[in-house]
Amino acid sequence: MIEEFLTQLTWLQGLGTLFGIVQVILARQNNINTYLFGIVSILLSMWVLYQSALYADILLNLYYLVMSIYGWLFWKYGKQKAETPISSSTQSEHLKAIGIVLGCFGLMSYWLYFHTDSDVPIWDAIVSAFAWAGMWLMARRKIENWVYLNISNIISIPLLMYKELYIYAGMSVFLFIVGTSGYLKWRKLMNEENGNVYATA
Template sequence: MNHWLQLFIEQIKETTWLQWLAVALGVTEVLLARVNNIWLYPAGILGTTISIYLLMDVHLYAESVLNGYYVVMSVYGWIYWVKKRNEPPVKITYSTKNEWIISLAISIVGWVVFYYMIKNLPAKYFTPSNVPGWDALVSSTAWAGMWLLARRKMENWIFLNISNFFAVPLLFYKHLPMFGMLTIFLFIVAIWGYFEWKKQVERGQLKA
């Protein structure tokens, strides 16, 4: 236990100001999202852009691609919010059998694609990753979770937390302790989100 505590303290000491800034922006985004404040988007875009640079630096290529997708979706969400913020939100529902199949397909096929891409990245431009399978797993399950989140499906929290669960040790292994702590925070938020959404679904069913 002392060994792991000492290792964590050493990693914290080595944490760069860019890591601190990216994590601070990530926490800010989550807190702003909780109160439906539109400033969550610029905070998220800036924080995610910094994260891409840091993840590339430690050769987590699939997570870098995933964060690139976050940037694109944040820009889209920002524009969509401005246009549709006064309209009623899409109702939260449970996934159908077909949506479960699609989600599992995204996770499995995504893992294969990411793994293949990471293993075959041109050495001329990128340093080979030493954790291609793990990196690919974190990203592919997050892709499935984001697809379900866009459709307002309860199960998005399950897939996102599978991604978070595997991301935590990976980030600590890559000496990104603050990113690891942020992911633990997001893991807890996702559990809270699941039960909050569950209450909304149950309230909707009672009204029906």
Template sequence: MNHWLQLLLEQIRETGWLQWVAVFFGVAEVLLAKRNNVLLYPAGLIGTLLSIVLLLEVKLYAETLLNIYYIVISIYGWWFWAKKRNKPAVPITYADKKDWLITLLITFGGWLVLYLVLKNFTPSNVPVWDAFVSASAWAGTWLLTRRKIENWLVLNLSNLFAVPLLFYKNLPLFALLTLFLFVVAIFSYFDWKKIYQQQGKTNSSP
């Protein structure tokens, strides 16, 4: 245990300022998402752009692609969440069968495609691991943009595998951020369920 703690502290001491800034915006993004606040997207865009630079340095290519995807999906999500004139904001709902089908296709289809790309076209030494973390995160983010409660469950599946991967790649702050996101996602899941119930009471009131 002491060995791992010393290794973590050593990694943190050697962490550059860019990783600190990226983590700051990552924390801001998840806290805003927990509060169901649309400002999560501009915060996420800044953190994502910085993360791309850092991930390329350690040759996590699928994670880099994931962050490029985050940029695209964040712009889409920002637009999707925004209030349109004379229309209410998109409500929080549970995923239906169609949503789950798309989620599974993104997860396992994306995993296979990313693995083949990493295996055959990059020097990645963790193609299976890197590919799964990214593909499952793609799926969870898609559910988030659709305001589906289950997005937190799928994102936490990705987080669960991402933490040891990031430690292995000597990105301790990113690993700790992901661990933090894992905990926040648990609370966010229950917060969104409460919001969903409140929406039902509002809609049913005379």
């Protein structure tokens, strides 16, 4: 019975990882369909995380779900009812991102420490805090999203290994590599878009 359960858990990790890999590759390519694959990956991951008592990550995935819907709409239509281009964060957006990190860490660490059976409350809260900020910036198509997401990825690798979620740990390594590549790709695309704007001005 236990062996069957663990096999199912591993299978779900693998399937969730597959959709997650496609998602991040599409994000690197600045493809709006990243959100469709992301939603499937999120739903699969939530069940695995629940079984592993990583409660902050479950809330993080709920947030991802909301931000995926918001991100798809914002990328598609934006404020100007046209597709939103890649851009750098404004000073206000930088401050909001930092505020999300600090606020999320404070709330998550308190909740995990005092109201759950988590044995890694601080660690789990840090991973979630940077991911929350990164996902918000991703939804607004800001290039700095890769920086915040990569901080979350690098910290999550040893956490997932500690929880014996080796497939997800391997995925985090992959996400870190693609995140670095994604930043460079988005910077190139942003420069090209800006060049086209100047050329037509």
